[in-house]
Amino acid sequence: MKRTVATLADGREIIYFDHPGAPDRVTPDPRALDPVSTASQIRHDPVLDEWVIVASHRQNRTFLPPADQCPLCPSRGDRHTEIPSPDYDVVVFENRFPSLSTHAAGGEVPGLPELVESAPGLGRCEVVCFTSDHSAAFATLSPAHARLVVDAWADRTTELAALPGVAQVFCFENRGAAIGVTLSHPHGQIYAYPFVPPKTRQMLANAATHAERTGRNLFADVLAGERETGARVVTATEHWTAFVPAAARWPVEVHLYPHRRVPDIPALSDAERDDFTHVYLDVLRRLDALYDQPLPYVSAWHQAPTGPGREHAYLHLQVTSIQRSADKLKYLAGSEAAMGAFITDVLPEDVASRLRDIGS
Known part of the structure; x- marks a missing residue:
């Protein structure tokens, strides 16, 4: 596996996982991007003894764009996406609209009941693009390509689990509009939680x-x-x-x-x-x-x-x-x-x- 780390225009990390022999993927990101929100917070429900993530900035995230405007396709010509390279095998990058962030500072909430604790939503959220082919699905990948995804999951689990305060690493895929997917490109996500989920x-x-x-x-x-x-x-x-x-x-x-x-x-x-x-x-x-x-x-x-x-x-x-x-x-x-x-x-x-x- 060939692993290449780069940085997007707003400072987020992007990691390319390619088959051996793939070309270099380090391509500058020319976009002018707003800073990523650090307003994520977590609040504790004392009745259920569960933490709830509050990430109101996600209300304005990208929602079902047409295929020719997909932000998870490679950047080609004058169209620049979340992936600056003109092609890739598997790519992982920090979510532009994260539920959790290593820079979260949204913990202090005035007016909460005494029983309700709150804290910054510290953690990390990543997007995993399974393939550059917009019309594909995980089910259509070759075994060798699917194995590359597994190795990417393993890599990210190891790194995210080592971050301070991370209690569990969760790799998942939501597939299909009926599930609530907001981007149709074949992809999954990884959450590094600051608590162990219920x-x-x-x-x-x-x-x-x-x-x-x-x-x-x-x-x-x-x-x-x-x-x-x-x-x-x-x-x-x-x-x-x-x-x-x-x-x-x-x-x-x-x-x-x-x-x-x-x-x-x-x-x-x-x-x-x-x-x-x-x-x-x-x-x-x-x-x-x-x-x-x-x-x-x-x-x-x-x-x-x-x-x-x-x-x-x-x-x-x-x-x-x-x-x-x-x-x-x-x-x-x-x-x-x-x-x-x-x-x-x-x-x-x-x-x-x-x-x-x-x-x-």
Whole structure:
């Protein structure tokens, strides 16, 4: 992998990840840009014991521009984008409209109740462009190119986890207008949180309880149970298993687990990274074939936090979709949105069977 670091016109970092032999990517950014906002803050909800990120400057971020004005395409001719180079393989850069910032200074909020703590939204938000091809998708990448993305995730996880105050690194992709994507170019994001998010806290607390009771790892036992029954396994290889969880919340939900317990993406071996690209591309292509159309989804890496709870973590990827049929979406209504109690309209076993049949 060829790694090149440069700086954008407003001081943000940009990193090119290219296949060996690629040309040099250091191209000046001629744009005149306003300074990046440092107003991000976090506020603590004492009732739920959760931190909420407040980033009001994001209201004016770029929203669904036409393809010929895409800010994630390479810069060519007189059109200058977020990527100054005229081409790239994979590129990562600091978000121009970050939810969290290493320079955040928005912590002091007058008039808050005594019970509500606030602090600057310290952290970092990055954009990961999977390819320079605007019309592509992760599912259309070659295994070699997908492996380059995995290596970029690993690189950024290592660097961001080392930043002062970062509690967890979250790599993810939002895909499709139905999910709320504001840029159609194939890309993902990475958040370096200053706190451990609620879902991770709950999972690790449950894993700690399970370990105390059984002496075993919760995630490893879940994987072993799914592999043993096989009823919801979509596909499996030497190093990975993809399955629909028995208590799936979403109409389409697939989890991908490595067979070896590791805390995060950097800990994956070369063989495990190579194997992942084949399994993941296979799963994504099955998902697109499910309704014979691109499936909107959220693809979320669950990595270990940098501090307490790391000993119970088990790296895995969750892909979820709100598409409950070819022409219907699942909306989070009363029970889900207000109470967090999910009601699913489809049997997980049926979804797994349909996804298996697509690949047969």
